[in-house]
Amino acid sequence: MNGPFDIWSDCTPGCAAHALPQMPAAGIARRSAVFAHRVRRALTDGERMADPARLRAHAGALLDALDIRREGPEPGTGALTAPGDGPGTLVVVNHVSWLDIPALLAVEPVTLLAKREVGGWPVVGGLARRAGTHFIDRTNPRQLTNSVRELAELLGSGRSVAVFPQATTWCTPDQGTFRRATFQAALDAGAPIRPVTVEYAQQGRPSTVAAFCGEDTFLASLRRVLAARALTVRLTAHPLLTAAERDPRLGRRELAALAARAVLGGRPSAGAAVPAPEGRHAPVPAVDARDAPVHV
Template sequence: MNGPWDVHSDCTPDCAAHALPRVPAARIARRGAAFARTVRRALTDGERMAEPGRLRTHARALLDALDIPVEGAAALTGGGETGTLVVVNHISWLDILALLAVEPVTLLAKREVGGWPVVGGLARRAGTHFIDRTHPRRLPHTVQEVSELLAAGRSVAVFPQATTWCTAEAGTFRRATFQAAIDAGAPVRPVTLDYRQQGLPSTVAAFCGEDTFAGSLRRVLAARALTVRVTAHPVLWPLDGGLDRRELAALAARAALGGRPVTAVTGGGAVRPAAPVPHAPPRDTPAHV
């Protein structure tokens, strides 16, 4: 019997492929040097990196060094007395940078992320909460911890697929962390991340299976016109609709993985649109929202 975090992805490093010809070697070298310099600057911030403004600045700078603009949503949360549970599909280590570049939220990630080169150190300094999937008995404690963060007004971003896939349509959402939103009376924001090269769907950013960070970074450094789009779907209100965690996870997955926005269910079976999400204006340069 599978445990709550025992998830298998069919994706392998072979799934990652360029949709366009690679950039010249000179540009790869410039990107690599810029990325290394930006990582060093970020790490020198130490504990101060957890400050929201600094966190966003560092995330944007790292993506700028890689020539990866962020398109789409200008915000992930909607304010209010509680925080928002932001549930996101998982493709790459770049997902973390993309989310933090849009809005610095508390991240909940698998323990292995903390050991990733570069990103692991940044994630730890940014105050990420790590899940130890080898100890499923700690699951109730993790849910309680997330619920307390939400109740205290802190928004938390989680990857309910529990592993990475090469596209935004694969996998399913595990339902455990959705209980935290129910317990805290907090809204849930489904978010889709997808990667493109000059508008073409691309798997070049995928970090799957037995892939290494070095191998993934080399592909990203060589990628031509790579962008990441952040699509924030309407908020789900679990308490208004009397939703349990299974229903909530299914609705969130329908939006985030299928790209089919849903409305928020209210008491009595009625539906109402959730708060709109602002979008960034078009840009002609690789700047970020």
């Protein structure tokens, strides 16, 4: 736990399991060598890695090195963001694994919002810093207002930002609730919201092998992924919630509930409110733990 706004998931490293027999040792060794080579190439790219085309290529190369098949929107088509010259898109995604990040960036190199501790993580931290990730401090509740303002400014400048509003990871794509703070930033910036579901399978069978939960370590998770046979990551981009089309009565609480229903497979998030009666504005709740900043 890093601060008063952290969320504790019921998932543990024990949730992560192979749905198929593991790869033989020779296959694991080959993957390890290719993955290490691709990581070195990405890190040596330095600040150039923030270039959208290069970032997308590096992210895809990391997944390819792990023999992870990708399903969903075609890379480079702008399928995750809204067209036009207005505010950027707030891309809200459920959180299962560290693999969620390259899976997103391989489709569209949006800016990531992450807790500052991620910058110090092995492998992932270096890649995140070079990719232009925007880091926030989750240890101090007084920083919440500043984090919302900074995110609204990023969106208002035209930059699309991907966030994980569950505030922690879960082993399956239908658990957890969405924290509200990032949705306030979208309201302030007049930004469209793109709900996205990420899920993992092995030969069509739902799989938790990619889950990175609880007291898990990056090395332990990487070892499982290296040994995973026929792993697929699928991204599903749901319809946009645009400022022009959504009900003006909806506040951050209602927007979080709508996005959660789309991303988590139709299951409403706990405590979600319904829109206010006709002619009345939904009350804006005070900042509390449910407004917790996001987690990567």
